[in-house]
Amino acid sequence: MSESESDEQRQRRHEETAAAALAAREQCGVPLDEPIDCLLTTVERSFDLAVVIADLGEGIAGCLARRADLNLALLAAKDAAVRRRFTLAHELGHFQLGHGPGVDTPATLRNQSDPKEAAANQFAAEFIAPQPAVERFLQSLDDDSPSLELVCRVSNHFAISAWSARIRLESVGVINDPAVIRQLDSEIFAGKSKAWYERLELKDREDLCALQGSLLPRLATVVEGSAYADYANGRIGSDRLARAIGSSAAEVDELLGGSVG
Template sequence: MAVIDVNRGAKRAREARAQLGLDPAAPLPCLLGVVEERAERPVVVAPLAPGLAGACVPFGTGRLLFVNGVQAPVRQRFTLAHELGHAWCGHDGTVAVDTFATLGGGTTTPYEVQANAFAAEFLIPKAALAELADGAPSLDEITLVAAHFGTSALMTLFRYRQLRLISSDACDGLKARIDEGEHFAAAERLGLAAFDDRLATLDPLPYLSPVLRGTRLAAVLEGAAPAEPALAKAISRLLGG
């Protein structure tokens, strides 16, 4: 992973928070609202083809962001932040759709590294986590921070590691416990409520941003109209058609 691409993505995320009038360190309660209303990017949340997390595809003069709506809300939040990162960083529309492996860090492609770094910084700003951290975190602390920022426990742990706030050995130990699902018991014991993002309440799917309703795209997604060739190909791949 090229450090220059990580730094570039994180820098763009800080710029985005500033330009969108967001607190530089506060959690984002409803990411969907931020993307639709402040960033003015249209979003489609739908059951995507197996293995796909989302995509940022050309749409008119801008970009259309897709999110796999059958995933857990915390995963949808990271996907949406990642796709916003592609749009905000000005990546061209030829980037591939994003798989779960891509968003999990299993890539060295510069655009994907930048988008992952953008999402991590946009959701859990370095300034905020550095202020919260006080020595190596426990599983309870990881769970609390994840609930505070609306991220998964695993993504939160990796954020600690990315910022060198935890050693590799300690990170590996906590990852094993998270893989076993111990963070769920910790969240219940700590009385933590699910993060209140509108992504968790969308029903039925597909969901289209208000700006898209009544448009030709809406008709395309409903199977009532054909799409332009490039968009049709992207939609077919995303929806598994």
């Protein structure tokens, strides 16, 4: 549901979101000029938010579920690690900004017009890659001129997608020529970043967001043995999860994508 905002409201929301992302980083204890080593571990350690990676169903990238005794960020098993990390930071944004439960799709993770989605996306970018961390990394490079190579190096450093890295480089003011942005986006969407990762020998980060195959579903320790665990493992459907948590099946389906059972 989209709400309209005045320029003044948008500016205030932007500033409040930046302050929330900064406060969240400080809560994690990771210096602002460094990337976060394992986002999932850091989030679970620093916030009252448990992370699950499971099959969420067609078209669902993630969701934030809040119940009386448990706050959950659910991430789609089908997504690549770079996407899951951004989704997790986005759900943390909804959580820290007090937006309440909700479901995210690839479209909401790009949405810059809906105030809550735009705020969660801004939060995610600033939480994963704070400006001091971007600047410090750029200073460490021999060549920081705008190019797909630079985008790929930033993407690898922060373990986010090339497109997220390109957006971040624009928002911190490193890339601002519209023609360069169009060129980079066409290269990214044509899949040309893969060749750069190989040429530069950049490897994916092997953190908990990168779990695949038999290691999934990944359930938070706090969730093990709960109805959420049975739901994520496919042992019960949304109707039984709903009964276990005192909700309606329709609410659970809406909240969790209704993928299992």
